[in-house]
Amino acid sequence: MSQQHVVPLQIYAVIFATLLLLTLVTVDVATYNFGMMNIYIALAVATTKATLVILYFMHVRYAPALVAVFAAAGFVWLLLLLTFTLSDFITRGWIAGFMG
């Protein structure tokens, strides 16, 4: 009678275990110095975790496509905010160097 897909317990258990494992991974990776790569690895792991939570715990995988579009729109706009902000700050020195 339920309107929505009931996610099997095994899937929840696997997602839960994966999230805990990825937490350990991100802590462990941070103990090594990969220079600039550290932040990218940390963000990649965090985004993987967030995606798992959104798809399974938040049921987006089983929801109508429009819900997925809404969810994606939020993060795409956030990415725009960060990209344009950084495209300003990262390039500020370039002009000074060029003029200099």
Next chain:
Amino acid sequence: MTDPTDAHTLAPHQQHQFETIEQQQETSTLGMWAFLVTEVMFFGGLFGAYTVYRYLYPHAFSAASHHLNYKIGAVNTAVLIGSSMTMALAVRAAQLGHRRNQVIFLLLTIVLGSTFLGIKVVEYHDKFVHHLVPGPHFEFEGPYGREAQIFFSLYFAMTGMHAVHMIIGIAMLSILTVLAWKGRFSADYYTPVELGGLYWHFVDIVWIYLFPLLYLIRGG
């Protein structure tokens, strides 16, 4: 269509403007996601500020981050992921119409959420004791005093706003627990539990990003 009064049969809990209870449920979910998008934007501003200052002062952020206890942060991350798990199980119990399990998992979620906040209180207290709270009493060894203060301003703003969301979430869960206890939800109608779950998981996601960005800045 042939019915002149257009009085389609309503399921219990179904509002008359919806064709089916499924449509009603989907509409509620979509509305909740629209709200969550505004929440992404809200926290996005804080993450934007963080991005700019971390770009400008990478060494200061690394030095300041070492004053956060990453082990406590990791434990708290696990606690919060655990609370997301129990929340998902509470929604599942609601979907299956198991009133007792629903109440148990909602209570477990409240306990884990409160544990997270309790650990946060210990951490905040530690920052006050060590003069790491931005303001006139801020003290930071080394060359990055001013920049480290920016890091801790962001730390308190971001984890503080996150904690506020947790407190709102726990209040919401308490109401849901009472309603579940009274048997207001069934396999046919559990939308409030589902939407409450969406909010709780969103708050979890914010922390999933906050933890590595604040506690785990090495190298740099």
